[in-house]
Amino acid sequence: MAKDPQPENGRGAGGASRGGSGSSRSGGVPGKGAGGRSTSSRATGPQGKGRTRPPANVVTQQKPWGLIAAAVAVAVFAAAVLTYAVLQVNESNANRVTSIDQLADLRSYEYAAGQEHVTTDVDYTESPPVGGPHDGEWADCTGTVYDVDIRHENAVHSLEHGATWITYDPEAISDADLSTLEELVDGRSGLMLSPYAGLGSTISLQSWNHQLSVDSAADERVEQYVDFMTFNSEIEGAYPEIGASCENPLFITDPIVEGDPSRGTDAMVTDAPTTTEPAAEETSTP
Template sequence: MASGTKSKGANTPKGKSGSVNKARRSSAVGSARKAKPWGMIIGLIAIVALAAGVFTYALMTVHDKEKWVVSEDNQDPSTNIEGVFREKYEAGQHVQATQRVAYDHSPPLGGPHDGVWADCQGTVYPKAVRTENMVHALEHGSVWIAYNPDKIKGKDLNALRAKVEGQPYMLMSPWPNLDKPISLQSWGHQLKLSKADDPRIDEFIKSLRENQYQNPEPGGRCDTQDTGFDVTNPPPFVAEKPDPKDPNTVTMDGKGAQDAAAEEQSGMSPTGGATPPASDGATPPASDGATPPASDGASAPATQPSQ
């Protein structure tokens, strides 16, 4: 080697190269330690979010079902239903078959009524029935589905019928010239709708059928055996409004009606099987395909039923 020529790396202090390599290795290890397992973290977040979503959905589903459960704390679940009309009526006011009630709503949702109720054992009437008998069924805790026979037909009629047939405390009948396609009645409650698939129909039924807090006589009889009411040939509907000057017209305040308790004590016979006031001769048309309620045979002589 020539004099004065420095060897490569001659000025590098001894041990410095090893220190640099060690530092580099330490840095690499530190970087590895600092790297986060993002894939795992994202996966855990997704699992937590999914679990939270499932829990929230389950909670909302349970809450939604509880909205329609009748209880001491939830005495009128129908307050959760948009469009329900409410009116308070005095119960236990009976009229005779020769009398008519000047109801304040069409169809009515309460008020004076015939001493005998219309059969409400999941009964689908093909023709309109005397109003005063239908209202008495409401007093016992029934839900009455009335429909306009000119607007509800075919599959819509079948959809409504399926909600009634075989169901206790349910009855259904056409209501000629109804201002809406469908009208639901429970005692003191009414909901008018346009479509047979409206979810509020089921909500109304769940909220008010056999509701012990909203119906005057919940659990009252729905069969009409030994009452004089013939399910296959019920008293017909009268379309004309009663004449307020007629002495047989009973007003909504109960003037002209009999107290149900006093009537029962006196042994007065029920009036459901008697001949109702004559109409103008026009019988409301039968609905298209509605199945008449089944008969249990000939009607027995009228006796005073329990209320």
């Protein structure tokens, strides 16, 4: 008698095992969903199209306020310095003398060129003298400060070379005024300073054919006279020996004092009179 057929091992009715197996295939493959489509990390962008990109970093530029402030500060400082400099120049020019007539109380004389060179003492009309016969050796006038009353005949020769000779009464001048004069003269070419006994005023300034007396070194005319008169060959009655030297090292180290004799031919520097024209015998004041 025949036996009923038995289902084979692992197979259920209608292939359930296969279905189970198939179900396992469809759901057990990583990264795939139904129908075998990928479910990987490739995400879709907006509206399911293409890839998404990370958002761009937007950098906002900041204005360099520190540099701007520094530049403004520098500009303001420069403008202030320039303004100050202009004001100083204008103030200086306001006090500058451009004509001999602007020097109040200036006395002028008429000593001609070609004054005689002598080794003897000269009895000058003016005190201090402003021209006339003089020693063949000139006193050093390279901004020289003397502490002795230098021999007048040598000083007049320096005036002939264009120098300004500042003298002061040692009995009348204050320490402050003397210090001011020393600072003004020291090392400035064309100037010399010395005490002068019995001056008659506190301070007196001399150049060839010109003279000015003041009571104080703070008088603005002191610097005006020095600036305008020293080596000025264009004024009326200007010094005769234009371009002559002011240097005499021997006179610095060994100045001849008023009342001492001339060095004569022993002098290191001498020159001849500028011309042979007769010299003025007298002086005149305006």
